[in-house]
Amino acid sequence: MDSQFMIIIGILLGSTIRYTVPILYAALGGLITEKAGVLNFALEGLMLAGAFFAYYGNLVTGSILVGVLCALAAGALTGLILSISILKYKASQLVMGIGINIFYLGLTGYFFRIIGSSGAETMVDDLLGSIHIPLLEDIPLIGVLFEQNILVYLLVVLVIFTARFFNKTTIGLNLKAVGENPYAAAAVGVDVIKNRTLAIVVGSMLAALGGGVMTLTMARVFLENMVNGRGWIAFTAIILGRYSSKGVLIGCLVFGAATALSDIVQIVGIDIPYQAALMVPYIITIVALVLSVGGGNAPAALGARYDRE
């Protein structure tokens, strides 16, 4: 095999992971929320909030950990606001979600301009280091998979955990019951509001962390609207992934790979308009998901409001 090819594969795999990780965090978060029967339209805004606050926390303190915590806190707080408005005050899930998206688009853009105009250094220097897994990292071609940063490994654990959570734990079963038929769940003593609140908060934290990953380990800087539709890709991945962790994983990976591929195409200089190249990942993702898993399987009570009788 010629070495140039090897290098290209290496780059491809590496950037597939980089593109996949943020949306997979968000999609997992969204999945947890939706399994409990609440539509999560706020993924885009949550990612944006996470991206900004992670960046800002890191910028001010110089600590990546603080950055991560800031993203999680922003997610938790937003999740709480969503929970209260949707569950207590019966606000529309759609309107609240879209509202959050618009809010954070404005807020983060505004804050960023303030920081930028203060003349301070806006680039965070400390990137999260990679953890090399001995031996595995030396495997040709796929070795790159084993020299990732901790947030990537954490995500792998989370994906496995979520799948197990839904299928192999009592609380997972209860959460699914709440999403399928909250009245039936309540009748056997499951606290619907508590379950939904937890699902929204945890889901929002994960989505925000997905945004945080972008500024902490990839861009090193915040840019206005830098999430740029990734939240919506995550949202789509949940639907087309048929509301399973596995489906969501596949969906996000396909998107990551397609994006990576379109980069390569541009770098290698194949002659297609760059707008078209940018469009390709979205098309490939949707086609692939529709072909592989199709839609359907949504929790029966998804999006429906719940009134204690």
Place this chain on the structure above:
Amino acid sequence: MSNRKDVILEIRNLTKTFPGVIANKDVDLDIERGEVHTLLGENGAGKSTLMKAIYGIYGMDSGTVKYNGNPLDAKSPKDAIAVGLGMIHQHFLLVQEFTVLENIIMGLKADKGIHLDLGKHRSRVEEIVERFEIRLDLDEKVKNLSVGMQQKVEIVKVLYRNAKFLILDEPTSVLTPQESQGLFGIIERLKKEGATVIFISHKLDEVLQISDRITVLRDGEVIETVVNKDLRKDDLSAMMVGREVTLDVDMPEVELGPDGLELDKISLVNPGGKTVLKDVSFSIRKGEILGIAGIDGNGQEELAQVLWGTLKASGGSIKLHGSTVDDLSTRKRMDMGMAYIPADRKKEGLVGTFQVSENIVLNSYYKPHFIKGLGQDFGAIREYSERLVQEYNVKTPALSVWAKNLSGGNQQKLILSRAIEGNNDVFIIAQPTWGLDIGAIEFVYRKISELKEAGKTILLISTDLEEVRSLSDRMCVIFEGEVSETFRVQDKQVAEIGLLMAGGKRREE
């Protein structure tokens, strides 16, 4: 005398209102330990509401409940379950997408940690299922179960939680007499083990059979409590409705017309590859009622759906008024005068979160007389709904109430009214009296006889053999997707029909 009683549940001054309705008014009730206590009352009398208030599903406006001498102020079912109550709801509260086993164990805590030990649960559930001789496939998804089977899941759900005080809200309304006897066996057994049971049913024979005491509710108030001794059915209906009711119907003699509905070798294979219907053939003439008896889950629901066009037959052909409708949509069949009263009113009959009037025009909103300009003629819809609600005695505080908030029997009346009043002439009627009080049953039987008199074609599907026998001209029995020869009702003995329903004929062959 009262001091000798061992009261396990004490209700005092319980009042519960909904906007526009007093569902329970100053209810006082004592339930004694170890008894089977039946609540009797017309549709909408407030039986279910009273139970839900105790169980923590509804908050009550005022009143107190004591259980075992301690105040029971259940804020949610969790509190009630914690002290040993278990309730089977009139409308199943099951997760359709879950398996039977998952439905039974949902809401339970793990013995240790959060690990879901399906294997352990399975063997424990199997033990119970065996002990009480209940046939149930634990791995089937609930959405594939007939209503009778779903009822059993609900029963096992309560048994599995080891409830000491059971509230059974119309558990037998969809069961066959045999199945009901099975349930009574379970109840007797539980009673011996010291359990207390509140039982709700409109079937007076059952009530007389199983109850120790009976309390009658009317318009949300307790009328009286009687000991079940030397009581007759007439006494009960008189206490309940305030007059005697007979269910003996005099079916009119009608000159039969040409075939209104013909089925030729209808068969259906479900997505799982199982044959659900096999070569079902019969025809019904105008002015005739053909009854299909059979134990629930033998293909009745599917047969009705194939006729209605919501399931596509794998083979065979259906003719309506002599013309083939196999490829026609449900809407087209409706336009040709077909009407359907489904057995599962929650799944196929109503949109729970639509208003009463919206549900009433669900099958006709698009007809010219309900259209004004580009939208609906709400005035006409209101007028029509008002008339139906009045005529069919659907108890509702307003036309704008969500259908799911009607009492079970009143939901059924709504569905009946809309099908019967729609100017239709071929009727598929499944379980028409499910959950109705006897006054209402009398009314429905009269309506069906009027349909017959008007020369309509009627297919009656019911698990209630008595109902089939007293209404039909001819009948047949469905067993495992096959129907028997049709015969005139008077030509076969009940015992013989019972044998057919159990698949007797097949076994002999």
